[in-house]
Amino acid sequence: MRFAPAAAALSLCLAMSASVLNASAGETPDPRAAALIAQGRAALNAGETQAAVDAFEAALAVDPGYTPIFIDLAAAARQAGLQGKAITYYREALERDPGNFAAISGEGAALVEKGAVEKARRNLAKLQSLCGDNCPETVALQTTIARGPSARLAADTAADAPASN
DSSP: OTTHHHHHHHHHHHHHHHHHHHSOTTOOOOHHHHHHHHHHHHHHHTTOHHHHHHHHHHHHHHOTTOTHHHHHHHHHHHHTTOHHHHHHHHHHHHHHOTTOHHHHHHHHHHHHHHTOHHHHHHHHHHHHHHHOTTSHHHHHHHHHHHHOSOHHHHHHHHHHSOOOO
16 A cells, blocks of 8 residues: 555556557547546556456546557456457457557457467467567567466366267
8 A cells, every 4th residue: 555656656657658659640648538547557557457447448438539548458358357358459459550569469468368379370470570570569479379378268178178988
């Protein structure tokens, strides 16, 4: 609790710099939306997924044209274990901004987490063609693909498989 003000200030600083870096030319969030995004990122970092989703959805209501909010919503959905929902958010971001490296990489990671490794490899190939092999998003997706699906997914898949006689 005593680190909350410092964490909020740091998150706001990171959110503002990330917003500037991720926004396309001339695209900046409404200041009220930026504050809500920072609040959502702080909640997400604290593990409060529902509070983060609430803040991001409020930011989306304030500034529905600001595409990076969908990336944040997808991150919250992934943290909650809702990879399908995360993929939906990433695809919305990609509809609005087809060259968004974070959305391509995030969608690929969510696909891996869901067990669709081949589809994730397509995202990796797309990233490699757009930004190269040393791009941070490419490296992150390569690492996620190398790790493979989560152990929880493997256990769920094994439990769902019919027993062979």
